[in-house]
Amino acid sequence: MSTPAGDQKxxxxxxxxxxxxxxxxAxxxxxxxxDAIVKIKLAGLCGSDLHTYRGTESVTTHFICGHEFVGHxxxxxxxxxAGVTGRPTLYSTLQIGDKVVSPFTVSCGECHFCRIGFTSRCEESRLxxxxxxxxxQAxxxxxxxxxxxxxxxxDISAGAAGQEHLGKEAIAKLADSSLLLLxxxxxxxxxxAFQALxxxxxxPMTTSLPYPLSSSATNVASDISALHAQDTVVTVAVVGLGPVGLCACVSLIEMxxxxxxxxxxxxxxxxxxRRAKMAAIYxxxxxxxxxxxxATIEEGKAIVKKWTNGIGCNAVLEVVGNNSALALSYELVRPFGCINSVGVHGEPQVPYKGRELYDKNVSMDFGRCPVRAMFPMALDILLKRQDVFGAVGGDAxxxxxxxxxxxxxxxxxLFDKGKCGKVLFDPWV
Amino acid sequence: MSTPAGDQKxxxxxxxxxxxxxxxxAxxxxxxxxDAIVKIKLAGLCGSDLHTYRGTESVTTHFICGHEFVGHxxxxxxxxxAGVTGRPTLYSTLQIGDKVVSPFTVSCGECHFCRIGFTSRCEESRLxxxxxxxxxQAxxxxxxxxxxxxxxxxDISAGAAGQEHLGKEAIAKLADSSLLLLxxxxxxxxxxAFQALxxxxxxPMTTSLPYPLSSSATNVASDISALHAQDTVVTVAVVGLGPVGLCACVSLIEMxxxxxxxxxxxxxxxxxxRRAKMAAIYxxxxxxxxxxxxATIEEGKAIVKKWTNGIGCNAVLEVVGNNSALALSYELVRPFGCINSVGVHGEPQVPYKGRELYDKNVSMDFGRCPVRAMFPMALDILLKRQDVFGAVGGDAxxxxxxxxxxxxxxxxxLFDKGKCGKVLFDPWV
Incomplete structure (x- = not known):
């Protein structure tokens, strides 16, 4: 059990x-x-690497880049x-030679947040x-x-009941470039997508039950009957078609x-x-x-208006991370709709008046994905949609x-200037 | 079927x-x-009546006040x-002589929002x-x-399975002053309270399952096990102890x-x-x-810190409706917590920076209660807690x-000056 001595790139x-x-x-x-030492097979260049690249995060010392990697x-x-007990399962079962992916942040697996699945706010979280x-990127x-x-x-058991064909053997066949998306x-x-649905x-739309019966823990009588099909069309706008936005669309449609x-x-x-790539993927x-x-922004507003008789979307996935996107999200969402924001936002105050939020009964979710907790679900979708996530190069x-x-x-x-899409680095060629 | 002719107060x-x-x-x-005409037994004076009373809603013509009433x-x-079909059940079953309560807004019962239970955003909503x-108040x-x-x-069937003792006869015994709270x-x-829980x-706290398994429609495999008791203590702060805040506390504890x-x-x-009244009720x-x-504001911050080892509350019920209350709510809520705001907010932009919301993975719900849809649940709690909601006068x-x-x-x-609590008007004495 030892790491090679010597130098690396x-x-x-x-x-x-x-x-x-x-x-x-070294x-x-x-x-x-x-600690574990992982020998990298592929590392990704991600849109959020550009924040530090552009200097917006006030970098004061050099460091090794990259938060996406797959390896052994x-x-x-x-x-x-052997013999160490009382730690999360992976502390006893992780072995030399295991193929692994990592979330972009450290999660200890032991604090309250890790235990309840909100791993991106691990008390020892580090990017x-x-x-x-x-x-x-090493x-x-x-x-x-x-x-x-x-x-x-x-050695994981992916695939829910009835979906065992998405299990171990299928995972073994996945290309590293595909695994890296995890x-x-x-x-x-x-x-x-999961937060929205x-x-x-x-x-109410996904259960065909009216509120509040639609929420799980309700057990009181109600005089309102089950919903008709016309009321249960789920309407969603995805704002922003960068790589995460594309993943959000594909995942949402799959769900x-x-x-x-x-x-x-x-x-x-x-x-x-970006629109062309989304269309090709669809x-x-x-x-x-x-x-x-x-759609473009203006086309999107018109489509939502037409589809919903002017009332707006059930949910808006905000995958940009600025106030223009938030303002557009408010415009698109219906009363009692939700805005699910995974964009990384900056210092400005969010562009919402309290009265606007009250008058439209808006709900909002902000924040960083708990990647470690979402792995099984994401792997499931990765396996089901290899037609999209298995490809390297090409329009789609x-x-x-x-x-x-x-x-x-x-x-x-090139990535910074928008002259190329997502690039992966092979550190061994 | 006719209304008395003549004048009224x-x-x-x-x-x-x-x-x-x-x-x-007249x-x-x-x-x-x-339309129905209701003969009023009791009408309420509500904190939100003070908005118009104080002129903040730019009143330009006189009108008859009050949005809380119970009657026949x-x-x-x-x-x-008889014979009219295709309307909601109550259009065929409502009869002269029925005892009724009304939500503070009109809800048609027929539009999309009414059908799915989000009755406070009825397309014909009027206050x-x-x-x-x-x-x-007439x-x-x-x-x-x-x-x-x-x-x-x-003629309603209140009470869930096993709680039939909370049914028709118990409702018939409720005082009008208690029903008016509905x-x-x-x-x-x-x-x-319901939104928070x-x-x-x-x-994760209420189901003992880690996220995302805790959400109902998840059906993928997970390697994370069920939660231990130490992780499932639900911590909630209620900000604002006006009449709605008191109701929120009692309902929350009951749930x-x-x-x-x-x-x-x-x-x-x-x-x-207000704190003294809350303590007496508890x-x-x-x-x-x-x-x-x-607690006072400063005491509340200290208590939350102590109870949660500094991580904050799972949920904060914001029952005030201004930016100070929203700022306090952010301070009290934990990462991956939710702020459930039922306060009526004004024009100011909400006091949150995008980065703060991202960094704490904050979720928020804003807006007006869909009273018509919440009636069965509220009636259930009204019946169970007659020790609180049945009282008129006294500390509690x-x-x-x-x-x-x-x-x-x-x-x-007197109410405007804080010199008296909630007052009900009897229009017949």
């Missing part, structure tokens, strides 16, 4: 901004009994040795690819609290179809190339033209290309 | 503000086939005649006691869309106890007399001192006194 960002260097540095070693465990700390925690990465953080792909963008999209404001719900989904983005998963539309893929880590500087530059 | 507000007059005017008559049906429009719709009131709006107390304040408190962010949940509730208000319903506290009652409608001017004045 890594991608570093130097302050204050735009200064990416591929350098050689391979990380176990520093704490809960090559070393484990003492906590993983990979920052000055505090070295990232995965040949090796040290993973703190690895028993809570890493998700083991070698680190951040796919679970975040799944989280947005499971929000109490949406439950709506698999639950047998009637729906209308409109996917909105002002950028033509053409892979359905030929029904009446339940899905790709989320991943544009896999390049050598030596091309990191150029890739950051 | 009413309470009118004259613009621009503070000008309450008890006057004589008894209202059926104007539309969906004395006339019905043609829609209620009683405004220039648009004459209110209930001897008679015309109720538009009465088949959707009125809730019939004469018009607004009790359902609004119930709504706040049924929010996806609270469900927590009846579901067998572990909990800690802190009830916060800066006003000493002493009627429980002698357990470890699960409930009444929600209703301070019942006075003649002739005393309306003086009552508005």
């Amino acid at each position: 890594v991608v570093r960002l130097y302050p204050p901004s735009y200064d990416i260097r591929v350098e050689t540095t 391979i990380p070693q176990i520093e704490h009994p809960d 465990v090559v070393a484990l700390g003492a906590s993983f040795h 990979f690819g920052t000055a505090v925690t070295a990232g995965g 040949q090796y990465v040290r993973v703190p609290r690895a028993g809570g953080t890493l998700y083991r792909l070698s 680190c951040d963008i796919l679970p975040t999209g799944v989280f947005a 499971n929000h109490p404001k949406t439950l 709506l179809v698999s639950r047998g719900l009637q729906f209308r989904v409109v996917a909105i983005d002002p950028t033509e190339s 053409s892979k998963i359905s030929d029904k033209q009446d339940q899905f539309a790709v 893929s989320l991943v544009e290309k896999i390049v050598s880590i030596d091309e990191a500087k150029e890739s950051y530059d | 009413v309470v009118r507000l004259y613009p621009p503000s503070y000008d309450i007059r008890v006057e004589t005017t 008894i209202p008559q059926i104007e539309h086939p969906d 049906v004395v006339a019905l429009g043609a829609s209620f005649h 009683f006691g405004t220039a648009v719709t004459a209110g209930g 001897q008679y009131v015309r109720v538009p869309r009465a088949g959707g709006t009125l809730y019939r107390l004469s 018009c607004d304040i009790l359902p609004t408190g119930v709504f706040a 049924n929010h996806p962010k609270t469900l 927590l106890v009846s579901r067998g949940l572990q909990f800690r509730v802190v009830a916060i208000d800066p006003t000493e007399s 002493s009627k319903i429980s002698d357990k001192q470890d699960q409930f506290a009444v 009652s929600l209703v301070e006194k019942i006075v003649s409608i002739d005393e309306a001017k003086e009552s508005y004045d």
Whole structure:
């Protein structure tokens, strides 16, 4: 149980901004009994890497970039040795050689937030690819609290009852480029869609029961009868078609179809190339033209108005992270609708007046996806939609290309300028 | 089927503000086939009547005040005649002589929002006691869309399975002063509490399942096990102990106890007399001192910190309706907690930065209670907690006194100045 000695190649960002260097540095070693060392197979370049790249996060020291990686465990700390008890299951079962993916943040698996599934607010949460925690754009990465953080792909039981064909063997066949989507963008999209469909404001449509009977713990009598089909069409707008927005759309449609719900989904983005990719992806998963539309902002408003007789959407997935997107979300949502925001927001005060929120009975969810807790659901969708998530390159893929880590500087530059889509780094070629 | 001819006594507000007059005017008559005329037994003076009283709603014409009333049906429009079909049940079953309560807003019972239970955003919603719709501080009131709006107390089956003792006979024994609480304040408190306990962010605590398994429609495998008791203590802060806040506290505790949940509730208000009333009410319903506290704002912050090891509450019920209360709610709520706001907010932008909401994964619900849909649940709680809701006068009652409608001017004045609690008007003495 030891990490190779010697040096490795890594991608570093130097302050204050735009200064990416591929350098050689020492391979990380176990520093704490809960650590694992992972040998990286592929690392992702993510839209949120651009925040630090552009200097908006006030970087003061260089660090190893990247918060998306898939690889194999090559070393484990003492906590993983036989005989250690009282730790989360993965501390006793994680083994050298296991294939793993990691959420973009550390989650200990042991604090209150980890135990209840809200893993992105782990009391020891740290973001990979920052000055505090070295990232995965490297040949090796040290993973703190690895028993809570890493998700083991070698021996898990994916697939719900009746879906065993989505189990171990199917997972073993998944390409690394596809697995890498589990680190951040796919679970975040799944989280947005899941929050929308499971929000109490949406439950009347998904359960065919009127509020408050639609909420699970209601057990009082009611004089209101079950809903008619005309009332249960779930209408959702997705605002923002970057990689997470695309994942949100695909996940949402998959959930709506698999639950047998009637729906209308409109996917909105002002950028033509993003809309084109969304349309190409949709053409892979359905030929029904009446339940899905790709739209500019103005087109989106008109479509929602037409579909809903002017009352608005049940839910709006906000996958941008600025006040324009929030303002548009308010405009699109219906009274008693919900805005599910997974966008990373900045300092401005949100653009809502209290009276507006009261008058429309708006509900809102903000915040970071608890990736570790969403892994099983995201893996399920990854397996079901390999037609979308298995592709590399082409009009309808989320991943544009896999390049050598030596091309990191150029890739950051092109990605920053919108001249290329999602790029993955292979650190061994 | 006809309304008495002649005149009645009413309470009118004259613009621009503070000008309450008890006057004589014609008894209202059926104007539309969906109308009912209700002979008022008792009418309430509510905190939100003070908005118009103080002139903040820009009143330009006099009108009959009041949006809380209980009474009997004395006339019905043609829609209620035998043989009319295709209308909500109450249009065929509502009869002359029925005892009824009304939500504070009209709900047609037929539009999409009424059908799905979000009755406070009925497409024909109108607030009683405004220039648009004459209110209930009178001897008679015309109720538009009465088949959707009125809730019939004469022949309903309250009480869930196993609780038939809370049925028809128990309802018949309820005092009018108690039934009047159903018009607004009790359902609004119930709504706040119900939203908090049924929010996806609270469900891990109430179901003992980790997120996302805690949400109902999840059917994928998970490697996370059921929660331990230490993780499932539901911690709630109630901000604001006006009449609705008191109702929210009592309803919340009733729900927590009846579901067998572990909990800690802190009830916060800066006003000493309100805290004293809350403490007196709590002493009627429980002698357990470890699960409930009444507190000033600073005491409340300290209690939440102590109870939760500094992480904050699962839910905050915001029952005030201003930015100070919203700011306090953010401070008290934990990461992945929810703020359930039933306060009526004004024009200011809400005091939250996008980054704060993201960083704490905050969820929020805003808006007006769908009273018509909440009636069965509110009636259930009203019956169970007659020790609180049945009282008139005394330290622990929600209703301070019942006075003649002739005393309306003086009552508005005292209520506005905080010199008296909730007053009900009897229009027949």
